[in-house]
Amino acid sequence: MIVNCTLGMTGEYKVEKLRGSTVTFESDWFPNIITDNGLDLWATSSAKFAEGFVGTGNATPQKSDISLANYLAADTSNYGATKSIDTNEYCMYLQKAFEFNEGVATGNISELGVGPANNNFFSRALVRDADGSPTTISVLADEKLRFYYRLRINQPLNDFVAQVDGYSTTLRAANADVAASWSDGMDGQPLFGSQQSPLSSATMATDGVIADVNNPPTGNRFYVTSATTDSYVPGSHVLSGTLLWDTSEGNGTLSAFQFVIYGMGTWQFSISPAITKGFTQRLSIGVRIRWAREGEL
Template sequence: MKLSGQMAGRFRLVAFKKDAKGEIVPSSQRVAADWFNNLILDQGLEFLGHNTSHALRHMMGYCHIGSGNSTPSSGQSNLDSRLAVSDDDVDTDTGAVNGDTPYVWRRVVIEFAPGAGTGNISEVGMGWGSDTSDLFSRALILDTDGNPTSITKLSDEYLQVTYELRLYPPTTDAADTITLDGITYDVTMRAADVGSYGGSYTGWSLELGSTSSGNNSSSYRGYDGNIGDYTGAPGGSYDSSSTPTIEDYVDNSYTQYKTIKFDLDEGNFSNGIRSVLLQQGWGRWQLEFSAQGTGDAINKTSSKTLSLTIGHTWGRASI
């Protein structure tokens, strides 16, 4: 069973000067480049699998600017010609957008001081470190028509780069089957609690780790009721599982598996376990089980344990 979420990012660049008190001179402020999309690199996706303790926000710690102009390619690891790097985070914000295409977002504003990156800038990237190869994403600076361009940063100017990373939960169901104790169950897999920016172990959030988030028993529950809408959760009574086990990440799979276990004294409902709610990756999910032919729930009793291995896979979204 696999659960899938996608991500996308974009940039905005603003240049300005400051007075002797450190205040922005309003007449000097200009939008050097308005919002334009980036390419999340293969190594960025891969880094998330190998660094389970890193939340997605850690991919936004360093901004790299340069003067190169090659078309961004997913296999790249650095800018063409880096001019400067900064981790001077002057502002952050988070939020959620509802509607037909819901997503959660986090924005960070990284500032470059006068003298840093002076000259013509045509490429930009975000990453987890200051080394040239520590890039999560890369983009060419684009004009309002979507064409590659360059901006000029004067020696006495500040440059603020805003990076927005979005997570897109699926709004449609996925389906799978699983066989337990000789019985084949149809599984409906659906996002849960979509529509708000969650904190620790709740909802959807860039604050959570790519693979280890929700790694406590309260994040994994069995229910005797059906799953809810993708903005909600299963109904009925619930019982928490034991602490899940994280499987070893397989290189270049962009998928992390966890095994959750209901011990002998957990999840023993009179009508069985109909649904499971879990925090996996950056989101919350709900699974509903229905035995083929009978529609029965999972027959979990005090004489049986139940183990479910569930994968979280991540990739790029187009915006």
């Protein structure tokens, strides 16, 4: 049995110029391209937002980009990083800032990017004005440049309903208003819950029912014996894994489940008819999550 869910993501940039600690220019937020390489980095790298890059090129960003058109400078200082959940819009944010000291990014800046390294980009964008048109920002030798990258992932409010191996399954988000269940792992490498000790006890089966998106399933809890992550296939943008309840765990009537994917949320699903597991039996359930640029799923 394999249950499936999906996530959509988008990103944007904002640029500032500073003299000393005084901001002398601030742009509006403007959109990015999350690259195909970036979608792979989501599954394979814990350093996908490690560096910020600026350049002077003006080539239109493409999904296939891995670098700037005309590289100028990089910053690895991670001036600031925040992770949060918007409980009104049901989305999670990761925001990082990169600051270039005087003389480092001098010139006419027209493009930005983030990633683990040059030629290994997660995202790229052209600098844009208030009307959304490409523009340049002139940075003098006595000015600093700071830019922010903000990634947004929408938390699904819809149910994922399917027939799987003769069972009716309904999968939905869980604990959607809890940062530890969703946004805290956004800058890490996604793994299934039991491989991250702070979240290991959140992967479980119950004899109850699934709840609304802000709560876990009801009922008595039977914690997972193991949760293993399969090897990622480049270009698939899919993470899969297996939840296992060994002979000594989860014995009884099981009708609802919860699992954690570190950095990709906490999820719950129901199974009908319920599964009755005995002391001589093992229960294995496959879980698969797919991600894409918002609007492409």
